[in-house]
Amino acid sequence: MKRITTLLTGAATLTVVALGAQAETKVAHVPGGPHPFFADWEPASIAAKEDFNLGAADYKFPQKWELNLQNDLLESLVTQGYNAFAIHPGDPVGSVPTLNELVGTGAPVIAVSACVNDPSDVSFCLASDAGASAYTGTKHLIEAMGPGTRKIAHFTGWLVEPNTQLRIDGVAKAAAEAGVEIVQVIADIDAPEPAEEKIGAYLAAHGSEIDGVITTAWVPAVVASNAMRRIGDKRIKMVAIDHDEVVMNAIRDGFVVGSMLQNPYGQAYVAAFAADKLLNGCEVSADAPFTSHPLTERFIDSGAPYVDASNVDTRADVDRAMTEELIRKVEADFLSCN
């Protein structure tokens, strides 16, 4: 009896010690600044906290898209006790020193929806392959325009945003392969005012000279979708990015051919899951099947499905399936938990 009691006491002690060793995970989801793309991060944080039994999972964003503000916010979050981070870096290089500092405090850091340049101490980058997505979207646009000599315009996001140059390169590659001429690239317009002004002015002056529009940032996609609806003749074909309801409705009504999705909800949700695992004993697998990316060798492609009139009404199912597949893939292939 005494032996059994001793065994039970020992087992209970071990259990308490083991439970005590489990750090209470407090995940912060931090984008580079306020932007509609990240609207899904907040519900993803809430869902992740509940589903993965986290101590906290909060969406915190700097008031402006400015690297210094993001750095200040990240440093204050460490002091507030957050110990795991899912971050959209404000700059692919400029963010690295601060992210390394966060890792230095013992917090796992995952770059989400945009990557940082190697070398860095972040665990990995979980994002859509921005260049490949832009390339595929342009291919869809070229197909929609049909054969012949074609001219397109490209409207894209902030030049300081890590993905923008990759998108410009992706569009250029697809156009070059098909012999399509990019007559104009308008960048730095991922905000309503510059997007309205520049896209409106461009289409008013040169709309008759182009056959297609590719947009690779959220706000230009919304503004250009509205412009296509206003023009109304559906002569100019357009492929957008992301899932704003304006874009989805324009696809339903035939003013926009399709859109390349990114699933920000799933990215944030899965990043919280992975960050929790990494904080509590798991490691990135030594033989993790990372894919190649221009910025980093530790890239997990979260996928970029194409939505058009045929599947626009089942987009939520597409996102859900992507998220489930992504969480399974990350757990099975990229994490090693003993």
Added chain:
Amino acid sequence: MSLVTSDARKPVRGPELMRLLLTNEFGLLLLIVVFGALFYSVSSGFLSSFNLNSMSRAAAINVMIGFSMMAVIATGGLSLAVGAIGVCSAMVCGWLLQEIGLPWPYALVAAIATGAALGAINGMIEVKTRLHSFIVTLATMSLFFGIMIFLTQAQTYRGIPASFVSFGRMKVMGLSATLGPTLVVAVALIVLYNFTRVGKEMLAAGAKPQAAMLSGVRVGRMIVLAHAISGGLAAIAALLLVARNGAAIPSMAGQQGQDWLLIAFLGPVLGGAVLTGGKISVVGAFLGAVLVTVLSNGLLLMQIGDFWLQATLGATLLLAVLLDLARRKFLERRAQ
């Protein structure tokens, strides 16, 4: 240390201790301690080594930005272009490092020289046109920033040497190593304004330009020099920011460098500088900027939104200006 020109300097009677307790510097020190204790009581992480390092790094930059404005305030002017000059200098540094491949010590010197030159341009325009520095620097803020954006195409320079970036992350006794250059500059400014003729002439030019001119002070030259010093200090602040970020980024001080303006005024004004010129306090400006850093950090830790943070800092500036006004009236009454 408080520097007062002869017209405003009046002997204050009373015990030495009372004089010390009535100084701006002591008041600021007290406020730093009070707010520090308050924030520590709300969040024990306030005094964690991580936060002390972060705060000291931010303070190093804020102090330097404050010094940059203080140098112009000394001559009775102001410079709205400190942010634009700082960013232009940082971009020059980034360009020299990344595109030209210059060793970083040379690039730093060139960047500081650029800042000083741009500041001197402000001073020369002010002296030649006799326009107020507000108008001159409002114009050059847009001009400098616009030219920089045109030349760089708003590209970020990321080819900053690792040794330079690691300096931005280095710790000495738990505090950021970036405090080192700031302290060196602070000592240099104390020497300049306290123990050199040119420093005293700058203050004299700010206090009573006509009287200074009659005394043989070349007021115009002093104004140009003050702006040049201001530009050089703005460049150093921007370089500290480059070391922190590991990149020279056009938006590092906000649109046209305007994000620096509030902090640039807060440090020296809280520190007891008289906005009409002639009186500044290097130690006061240092402590003023540290207080602002502590406030900003503490409010962030309390998860108070950016709007309230800006509102608090704005209210602090207004309060400091009103206190400055009250102090001057008090001194005038004592002098009568």
